Amino acid sequence: MPISKAMKLAGLFIFVICISFQVNADAVFKRPPSLPEREKTQFDQWNKAAKRKNEDKVFSKAEGKYLNALVNSSSPYLRQHAKNPVNWKPWRSKYLEQAKAENKLIFLSIGYSTCHWCHTMAKESFSDAEVAKAVNSSYIAIKIDREELPQIDRYYASLLEAVKGSAGWPITAIINSEGLPIYIDSYLPKDKLINLLTRVDTTWKNNPEFLLATARTISELVAPPETEGGNHADIDTAELLNSSKNKILTALDSEFGGLKGEVKFPQETLLLYLLDELRRSAAPDLEKLLLVQLNNMMNGGIRDHVDGGFHRYSTDKEWIVPHYEKMLYNQALMAQVYLEAWQVLYDEDYQFIATETLDFAIEHLYQAGEGFYSALDADFKGEEGGFYLWAEADIEDALEVEGISYYSFKPADNKSNRKMGVLSKPEYRSPEISKALNKLSQKRHARGDLHRDDKVITSWNGLMIHSLAMASRELNREDYLKIAQSVGDALWVSRFDTKTGKLFRTSDTSQELFSLEDYAYLSRGYVGLYDVTQNPKWLDRAKTIYYSAKAYSSPPQLTKATELGPSASPSLADGELMSPIVILQEVELALKNRTLDPKLFKPSVSILNQIKSRASESTIGHISSLTHLNNGLHGSSGNVRYFANGMGRFSIVCAKKIDNACASLALEFTLNDGWHINSNTPLQDYLKPTIVESSSVLTVEYPEPITQTLGFQREPLSLFAGEFSIVITKKPNEETHKTKVNLPLQACNDEICLLPEKSVVIF
Incomplete structure (x- = not known):
């Protein structure tokens, strides 16, 4: 059937319009x-x-x-x-x-x-x-x-x-x-x-x-390379740790917490150091300073009281007015800080904050199959903090429940009359509080979406893997472990080239962006997954990435960063994150404690001396170095401890809490097949018993020993093996006092006995 003239004209008109759109599309950019x-x-x-x-x-x-x-x-x-x-x-x-x-x-x-x-x-x-x-x-x-x-x-x-x-x-x-x-x-x-x-x-x-x-x-204003210098072996590690602790205590703000100054960063590295110290010794002055910062950050504006999560820093010394951007690394590290604070200080509010922070990151930054995105913007529709600020009517309308009080203040750098609300006397687990905050959250998100940086950075995801793995164990959260393992698998497949040993920083592998930070933090994340699952694949991956980093010494940079000056290369100094060189040394120490790999028994004396030297010269800038030195000298203070090069491990679990203190502690042991330690009542006088030692009066419940004859000993032996627990209980009226116990451990199998070790526990 012939096409009508009108149809031809209509078709021509449509064609002209399409061509016009194409021209406009081509010409839209100059x-x-x-x-x-x-x-x-x-x-x-x-x-x-x-x-x-x-x-x-x-x-x-x-x-x-x-x-x-x-x-x-x-x-x-x-x-x-x-x-x-x-x-x-x-x-x-x-x-x-x-x-x-x-x-x-x-x-x-x-x-x-x-x-x-x-x-x-x-x-x-x-x-x-x-x-x-x-x-x-x-x-x-x-x-x-x-x-x-x-x-x-x-x-x-x-x-x-x-x-x-x-x-x-x-x-x-x-x-x-x-x-x-x-x-x-x-x-x-x-x-x-x-x-x-x-x-x-x-x-x-x-x-x-x-x-x-x-x-x-x-x-020339920048410091000389940290990989060069003289021999600093004469620095005594114990003396350095003691003097450094005193310097740090002097630098802390006793009124509001954190380092003294008008602008306050969370300084997670410092907080983790203070918590590590509290696990090693009863230090009331240190604990008081730590509590001031933890509570002010928890109750101040640096924490988002509506959706959860922490802003990057506070623009004032009281932790009230934040700089509003939210970074993934802050969420991972602050979750770890409050989780460890709960483990050490037993305040349930700290557990809540740790959980809230991880849940925020999962809801707003996590993408299944990829990992965690990098950040949420400080600006919203051209206004700094605009997403988070309220008109007075918004607050009054949302907070209808009697007894819930908000106090408001006007951010110093905001020209509008809108306010920021913070719970003045927070009842974190209150249903009424949750109801009110949900209303505020709905109002906030009805405004639109914040810009989200969708880069999945390898090192920052390594931090989140570590925190999620730890939280899954301490909080019995299988969902956290599932996400941590999923991210760990995704990064292994998409970022690590097993043939070349290259670990890419972002998803754009064509750009060949590398950083020692990525090697250090991802390998540490894999160690954390191994500690929870005992699946050897995570330990194998941690070792592979660790050895790849060591092979590169400083991973290759398409950008030739080292040509730009000494500080372009990885540094022993901490920045917003802990020094990647120090973290890689921590990974080496962790692998040494978890495996019989002989390559790991030769620590670098040169690096150790450099760490001591830098920490001595600039204590505040090298906090992670102090924690590493403490771990090397005294062993880990964490809630999961290894001995006998990974043949034995034990977890520290508070079995009974009274107020904000632990009254009864369970040490839950696992020894590999064929390995044992002596019981608390060995049958031979010359064998050292496994006995809890303390200056405090304690009740200790030991497991029923196993009587066994081994190849190197004709006489029967009294042993602990397999899975068992030692329960330590304070006497009445002593529950809230800090108690230090020493636990000697010597592991043997049918052929050899390893050197004796000792673990110190404060509770």
Whole structure:
């Protein structure tokens, strides 16, 4: 049947419309101003990449009209800047080489996707055509996601701290092709930035040696390499640990907790150190300072009282007004802190906070089959903390239950009249409280969704694996263990190359991003899974990753971070996370205690001496080193202890609690087949009994011994073997007093007896 004229015209009209849409789609993006000729052909490739990702809101056509090379990035932070007029490039060695070949300086910006001031500078400057022209015409512009390249970030953050006295993000720097800093600062307003770019460019063209001399001066402010130096074997470990504890106690804020200062970070490494010390000795002064911080963080605004989880830091010394971003590593570490605090101090509120924090991370950051995402943004619809703040009417409407009181305050850096609510006298397990908070949560989430950084970072997931595994054991939560094992399996399959030993930091393995941090924290996470499951695959994986890290010494960096200066390589100093070098040493110690692998019996004297030296020179900056030295000298203080190179283990369980104290403790032993320890009543006088030793008066219940004759001894022996428990109970009226017990252990089999060991337990 012939097609009517009207149908032909309608078809032509539809075709024209489609072509028009295609033209508009092709023309929606513009080249960055002052784009070099050789890069104009690349623009077509960027455009095609943007079209492929048209379902990603980052590349919505309504967001902007420019496009640059960051469109190909997997990092949400870099993709946020893909539509800037600034001609950004990712950090790659080829762009450093390009800067050298063209005799250009590099304009470097480091930040992350949930950073408030990074957003501010992006809106004010990086979206501005005038700034873009000043950058693009004279510089190679490089943008770094600090979470992808922690070594690079650490180097420039250390330089910024040396120059300015403190470091924060964004980091704004002008560097040469070798990475030397000619200028470094943090947030800069637009006018100041344009003026800086113009002045530096003029000076570079007329007097480059002056700027290079400045760069050398700045770079020399950073400490020398930590892997070099003299012999520090003369430092006595016990004396160092004692003097360091006194320094730390002096540095703590006795009124509000934490380190003294107007801005407070949780300092999880410090908190874990203090808890470790409390498990080793009764220290009332230390316990008091620890309680102050734990309670103020738990009750203050740094903790989200509605959805759970912790914000990154407090902008005031009282832990009240937070900086609102939420990072995965904070959730993992704070959950561990409060879980251990519950184990040591027996306060049920601490158990609640640990559980709440893990549940928050699972609900808001976990993606089955992938792992945990990195962070939630500080900003919401252009307002810092906007997701978390309330009008007075919101609070009054939601909190209808009588007896529930909220107190409100106005964040110092917020210009609106909205307030933040925090439970003044929290009843954490109250049904009424839960009802009120659920109402607030529903109101909050009706506003929309926070930006979530969907990078799955290997090391941060290693931290979460460790915390979930520990919590699954202590809280009897099979769901936590299931998630921890699922993430552990996913990272093993997707991130670790068993042929090369490379462990990738993110899902984008084409970029070859590596960090010692990933090796250290993932291997430690696998050790934690082994401790709970006793499945040898987790111990084997921990050993494989540990040996891969040792083989690389410093894992390969496509970015050539070590060429940028000593602090670009992994450091013994703690940052927001514990030093990856120290954690790798901890993994080595853990493997040594859990396996008969002879390779693990030769600790590096050089590294140990460096650890002691750095801890002695800068105690507060090397807290994880102190914990490691304590573990090496006195053994682990944890609730799961190994002896006889993994042939024996015991768990510490509080069998009876009175108030916030443990009145009765059970030591639950497991010895491998063929191994035993002497009973508390050996049949031979020359054999050392397994007897609980203490200066306190205690009741000790020992298991029924086994009488057995072994190959090396014709006479029968009285032994403990297999699975058994020793129960230690304080006498009445002594339940709340701290008690120290020593437990001598000597394991034997049918052929040999290993050297005697001793474990110390405080309860």
